[in-house]
Amino acid sequence: xxxxxxxxxxxxxxxxxxxxxxxxxxxxxxxxxxxxxxxxxxxxxxxxxxxxxxxxxxxxxxxxxxxxxxxxxxxxxxxxxxxxxxxxxxxxxxxxxxxxxxxxxxxxxxxxx
Amino acid sequence: xxxxxxxxxxxxxxxxxxxxxxxxxxxxxxxxxxxxxxxxxxxxxxxxxxxxxxxxxxxxxxxxxxxxxxxxxxxxxxxxxxxxxxxxxxxxxxxxxxxxxxxxxxxxxxxxxxxxxxxxxxxxxxxxxxxxxxxxxxxxxxxxxxxxxxxxxxxxxxxxxxxxxxxxxxxxxxxxxxxxxxxxxxxxxxxxxxxxxxxxxxxxxxxxxxxxxxxxxxxxxxxxxxxxxxxxx
Numbered sequence: 553x554x555x556x557x558x559x560x561x562x563x564x565x566x567x568x569x570x571x572x573x574x575x576x577x578x579x580x581x582x583x584x585x586x587x588x589x590x591x592x593x594x595x596x597x598x599x600x601x602x603x604x605x606x607x608x609x610x611x612x613x614x615x616x617x618x619x620x621x622x623x624x625x626x627x628x629x630x631x632x633x634x635x636x637x638x639x640x641x642x643x644x645x646x647x648x649x650x651x652x653x654x655x656x657x658x659x660x661x662x663x664x665x
Numbered sequence: 666x667x668x669x670x671x672x673x674x675x676x677x678x679x680x681x682x683x684x685x686x687x688x689x690x691x692x693x694x695x696x697x698x699x700x701x702x703x704x705x706x707x708x709x710x711x712x713x714x715x716x717x718x719x720x721x722x723x724x725x726x727x728x729x730x731x732x733x734x735x736x737x738x739x740x741x742x743x744x745x746x747x748x749x750x751x752x753x754x755x756x757x758x759x760x761x762x763x764x765x766x767x768x769x770x771x772x773x774x775x776x777x778x779x780x781x782x783x784x785x786x787x788x789x790x791x792x793x794x795x796x797x798x799x800x801x802x803x804x805x806x807x808x809x810x811x812x813x814x815x816x817x818x819x820x821x822x823x824x825x826x827x828x829x830x831x832x833x834x835x836x837x838x839x840x841x842x843x844x845x846x847x848x849x850x851x852x853x854x855x856x857x858x859x860x861x862x863x864x865x866x867x868x869x870x871x872x873x874x875x876x877x878x879x880x881x882x883x884x885x886x887x888x889x890x891x892x893x894x895x896x897x898x
Contacts, residue, residue, distance in 0.1 A: 560736035567739070577888040579803030581738035586881060588742035598743055606740030609733065614702045614855070615683045616734045617798045619727035621706040621820070622713070623813025626720050630814070634782050641777045642794060642822050646852050647833060649770035649795065653762045653848050654837045660758035662844065 556605025563588045671718070675726035682708050695863075697827050697856055703820055738799040741877050748874035751843075759847065763875060766851045767882045768890075770795035775894040785895070790814040792891050793883070794822045797854045800880040808888050819854065826853025827860045846871035851879045 567584025592598055609616075624631070631638075686701035686708070693699045713723050724731075752759045774791040782788065789810030793801030798819045805815035830849055839845055842865050849857035850872030858876050862869030 557736060560739045563739045563742075564735045576885075577807040578884050579738075579800065579807055581735045581803060582800055582881060582884040584739040585742045585745075588739055589745055592742060592746040593749075598746065603743060605736075606743040609737040609740045610744065613737050613799065614700075615680070615705075616730055616737055617802065617816055618679055618683060618702060618705045618709065619724060619731045620734075620798075620802050620812050621702060621816040622709045622723060623720055623811070624706065624817040625710045625713070627811065627814050627817070630784065630787060631817075634784060634787060637778070637781050638787070638818065638821065639825065641774055641781065641791065642818070642825050643829060644777060645770055645774040645791075645794070646822060646826050646829065648773045649766045650830060650833055650848050650852050651837070652769040653766040653851060654834075654839055656758065656762040656765050657839070657844055660755075660761070662755060662758045 553601065553604050553608070556599075556601035556603070559599075559602050560584075560588075560605055560609075563591075669726075671722065672726040675718075675723055676729065678712060679705070679709060679727055679730060682712075695859070697824050697860070700820070700824070700856070703824075706820075734799045734802065738803070741797075741799075741880070744873060745877040745881075748870055748877070751870055751874055759875075760878075762847065763851060763878050764882055764886075766848070766875075767795070767879045768886065770852060770879075771883055771887045772890070772894055775891060779895045785809075786811055787814065788895060789891065790818055792887050794818040795852055795854060796880040796883045797876055800884050804884045804888060808891050820856075823853050823856025827856045830857065831860075842868040843871045847875045850875035854879070 563584040564581050566587055567582070568580030570587070571578050571580040571583045683701060683705045686704040689704060690699055690701045713720070771792045771794070774794050775788050778784070778788040778791045789808050790805050792808060792810065793805040793815045796804070796819070798816055801815045801819050802812040806812045826849070830853060834845055834848060839848065846861040846864070846868035849861045853860070854876045858869060858872040861872035
């Protein structure tokens with residue numbers, strides 16, 4: 553468990569270093585995700601400590617972003633003045649991207665899997 | 666070892682409210698409207714207002730919880746690796762659909778928000794609305810938006826997506842469970858994935874896969890493109 557956690561931290565560290573080194577504005581933890589994914593693809597299995605640590609973190613993933621979500625309190629004025637537009641923009645954008653995907657399925661004649 | 670009372674109170678409050686919200690969610694039949702994150706966030710907002718705390722103080726006190734988002738995001742590589750086997754048969758069309766969907770989801774939201782509201786922080790934060798929250802927070806902060814606002818927009822997108830997508834996809838006659846799940850996961854991340862698992866296991870697995878894939882694709886492609894989607898940049 554602790555070993556698995558250490559592996560995740562080291563990949564995050566490596567991701568952060570790569571992200572700063574190439575100067576591309578990608579979060580270091582996402583680069584770390586990709587590095588770990590590549591590693592898992594190469595070794596073709598998930599080592600037990602990594603599987604355990606990631607299962608635990610993902611199980612409580614939603615709890616982890618509660619503190620950031622509470623920060624919405626600082627955007628109260630924005631929600632009050634533009635809230636209706638936010639709903640409309642999100643609905644429109646969701647429909648557009650879903651329709652674009654359906655379009656791609658038709659283009660490639662993907663009917664079923 | 667002495668730690669400030671406020672810090673202990675902030676962490677206990679956050680964990681306690683979250684556990685209560687999870688119970689409520691279970692009792693209410695797992696409706697997206699009482700999602701534990703939404704209930705927790707609004708309850709804590711109410712409590713810190715009552716206690717007379719300010720957000721920066723609460724943010725500092727709960728830094729320990731927030732920090733775990735880093736390793737948790739890296740951990741998403743495990744389910745992604747396990748689910749990739751699903752699309753081996755038709756990887757090409759599904760990857761093209763993911764890239765297209767991710768770019769349309771982010772681009773249309775940023776452009777529409779920029780044109781309609783003219784609020785730069787809001788428009789920049791819209792770039793992460795369709796991706797899973799842990800990735801959205803980091804990416805949006807990198808492009809100059811607000812991580813907290815992004816978290817709110819992501820939750821809103823999840824709720825709206827699960828309400829409108831079933832009808833929209835019925836209208837498009839998309840009834841294959843795998844493809845349907847793939848669309849749900851891309852547009853409505855974790856909320857969509859939860860809904861997809863209620864339909865069938867294969868639907869849920871494809872939703873989970875497209876959710877993680879979209880997060881990665883968006884985090885890599887969108888930040889350098891965002892300036893081109895905004896006027897006055």
